[in-house]
Amino acid sequence: TQLCWWLWQVFCCLTPFLFCVILTPQMIYRFLSFDHFRDKLVPPSPVGAKPGPTPLTESPELQALLQLLQWPAPPENAAAFASSTSAEKSHYRLLQSQSNYTVGNMLLVSLEARDQSGQPKHYGGDFLRAKLHSPELKASVAGTVEDHNNGTYTLTFPLLWAGAAQVSVRLIHSSETVALLRRIRDSHPSTVTFRGYFVDPGQGSKEEVTECNVHPVSGPTCQYVDPGTGERWFCARPQHHSCNDLVYHSTGIYKNVLSSAEKVFLTTSPPLPCHPGLALTNPSGFYYKDVWVSLGCSSRTFPTSDLALGCLRGKIVHMIGDSTLRQWWEFLLAFIPCKSLGKNCSGPLLAVEPAQGLVLRWRAHGIPLRTAKSKMADMHYLANELDALGGGPDMVVVFTLWAHFTTFPVDVYVRRVHGIRQAVAQLLARSPQTTVVIKSANTGFKSVYGSDWLSLQLDNILRAMFAGMKVAIVDAWAMTSCHYLPGNIHPGKVIVQNEVNAFLSYVCPGK
Numbered sequence: 001t002q003l004c005w006w007l008w009q010v011f012c013c014l015t016p017f018l019f020c021v022i023l024t025p026q027m028i029y030r031f032l033s034f035d036h037f038r039d040k041l042v043p044p045s046p047v048g049a050k051p052g053p054t055p056l057t058e059s060p061e062l063q064a065l066l067q068l069l070q071w072p073a074p075p076e077n078a079a080a081f082a083s084s085t086s087a088e089k090s091h092y093r094l095l096q097s098q099s100n101y102t103v104g105n106m107l108l109v110s111l112e113a114r115d116q117s118g119q120p121k122h123y124g125g126d127f128l129r130a131k132l133h134s135p136e137l138k139a140s141v142a143g144t145v146e147d148h149n150n151g152t153y154t155l156t157f158p159l160l161w162a163g164a165a166q167v168s169v170r171l172i173h174s175s176e177t178v179a180l181l182r183r184i185r186d187s188h189p190s191t192v193t194f195r196g197y198f199v200d201p202g203q204g205s206k207e208e209v210t211e212c213n214v215h216p217v218s219g220p221t222c223q224y225v226d227p228g229t230g231e232r233w234f235c236a237r238p239q240h241h242s243c244n245d246l247v248y249h250s251t252g253i254y255k256n257v258l259s260s261a262e263k264v265f266l267t268t269s270p271p272l273p274c275h276p277g278l279a280l281t282n283p284s285g286f287y288y289k290d291v292w293v294s295l296g297c298s299s300r301t302f303p304t305s306d307l308a309l310g311c312l313r314g315k316i317v318h319m320i321g322d323s324t325l326r327q328w329w330e331f332l333l334a335f336i337p338c339k340s341l342g343k344n345c346s347g348p349l350l351a352v353e354p355a356q357g358l359v360l361r362w363r364a365h366g367i368p369l370r371t372a373k374s375k376m377a378d379m380h381y382l383a384n385e386l387d388a389l390g391g392g393p394d395m396v397v398v399f400t401l402w403a404h405f406t407t408f409p410v411d412v413y414v415r416r417v418h419g420i421r422q423a424v425a426q427l428l429a430r431s432p433q434t435t436v437v438i439k440s441a442n443t444g445f446k447s448v449y450g451s452d453w454l455s456l457q458l459d460n461i462l463r464a465m466f467a468g469m470k471v472a473i474v475d476a477w478a479m480t481s482c483h484y485l486p487g488n489i490h491p492g493k494v495i496v497q498n499e500v501n502a503f504l505s506y507v508c509p510g511k
């Protein structure tokens with residue numbers, strides 16, 4: 001009977017979350033290392049012990065077993081963490097992708113390993129674990145991983161039950177980490193020690209504790225040979241007891257065997273906190289249940305006014321831009337809430353939350369500005385505003401500028417942004433702790449005076465001109481262009497809230 005197989009293909013933007021790195025050292029299965037037997041083995045005591053077996057190192061069985069442990073090693077020059085495989089940067093895709101699969105068939109997946117900077121790897125040896133599973137059915141099967149030794153892997157899963165299923169792949173260790181584990185294992189007789197407790201109950205003397213292990217420890221040693229199996233055990237010889245007084249056993253210490261450069265390989269890096277200067281990924285994030293999740297850093301949400309106010313406590317926030325940034329201002333005023341002084345339109349506007357010492361200011365970025373009749377003297381050029389700020393750790397500057405420039409040749413915009421960039425650079429030079437955030441353009445224009453195409457041109461210029469500077473970019477373009485709400489240059493509240501959350505994630509990146 002042919003049952004239908006529905007395969008649920010995971011959206012590409014969710015893929016990185018299916019990779020996760022498990023790096024608890026205790027979880028690493030330690031194969032027995034026979035190397036140290038070669039030189040340090042004390043001959044077994046002939047008295048009371050069985051005749052010793054053929055030395056293992058010479059046995060054909062050991063040689064055969066060691067063959068089983070063959071694992072590709074990275075090239076010698078690939079010891080830097082940057083060249084190690086990154087779970088986040090690696091990709092996989094279904095081979096012979098179909099909409100329907102049949103129970104009894106195999107599902108093939110091709111995985112391409114990439115390094116920390118996203119470059120494809122050209123050698124194998126990554127330790128991957130794959131499974132196909134249906135969480136709703138509580139069904140799962142392990143997949144087989146074939147290493148092609150060129151940075152690609154083929155994962156094979158048998159299709160054994162009917163229903164939606166998903167592929168999950170974990171990078172347990174990069175090939176570089178495997179090489180490190182192997183080197184540590186093979187160059188240290190053991191990385192943990194044990195304790196032997198020597199007691200002489202008859203004499204009531206003090207207990208003595210020494211180090212024990214499967215191999216002789218340094219200095220005078222007590223050797224114990226199990227009469228039944230011939231297995232050996234060694235402890236440092238106690239000073240006031242005889243070897244026969246060994247009564248108790250316990251675990252000892254975990255030796256510090258990694259240099260700090262090596263520790264990086266065995267540390268799970270939590271997602272980076274959001275910080276100015278971080279380059280945006282492409283895509284920079286995605287919506288899930290109406291919440292924007294950044295793919296470049298661990299974006300936070302501020303669902304309650306207490307959380308938002310907690311983030312902004314003691315801050316002086318200068319918001320300089322157009323009506324799309326005034327939406328942030330209006331959102332914060334209603335959400336926190338603060339007391340607002342000043343009138344609407346091109347500002348300047350001031351709001352305060354006196355209990356927590358929050359000051360919010362909003363003003364327009366200066367002419368050209370398509371606005372109602374306003375005082376010329378109130379319209380300050382953005383660069384001049386920045387020049388007038390001392391900056392500091394409590395100061396946050398967020399600006400946007402594009403919507404009122406779509407009606408001119410681009411050099412007008414470039415000249416304006418050039419001056420603003422210079423002002424930002426000087427602000428960050430005199431006060432490096434100032435937080436500077438740029439709200440990118442958003443979508444929603446559709447006329448000859450403002451079209452998304454014209455906006456995108458300016459937005460590309462803005463991003464390019466601030467690339468590499470210690471400023472944060474809130475990707476309002478992505479956040480407005482993929483949302484289900486109909487396009488509107490003044491997006492709906494749910495989008496504005498996500499934009500503000502992204503902004504606050506830079507102001508308060510968390511731990």
Ligand SMILES: *[C@@H]1O[C@H](CO)[C@@H](O)[C@H](O)[C@H]1NC(C)=O
Nearest residue numbers: 003004005006098099100101
């Ligand atoms: C999958 O197979 C079922 C049963 O044969 C069929 O009804 C369905 O239309 C197929 N779906 C697709 C997308 O081919």
Ligand SMILES: *[C@@H]1O[C@H](CO)[C@@H](O)[C@H](O)[C@H]1NC(C)=O
Nearest residue numbers: 120147148149150151152153
């Ligand atoms: C890697 O090796 C496999 C198997 O030999 C081959 O099919 C694939 O094209 C190779 N990929 C690259 C990138 O060399």
Ligand SMILES: *[C@@H]1O[C@H](CO)[C@@H](O)[C@H](O)[C@H]1NC(C)=O
Nearest residue numbers: 326327330340342343344345
């Ligand atoms: C300011 O604008 C908002 C929305 O744009 C409006 O709700 C509010 O009443 C205006 N306030 C004043 C003082 O005009």
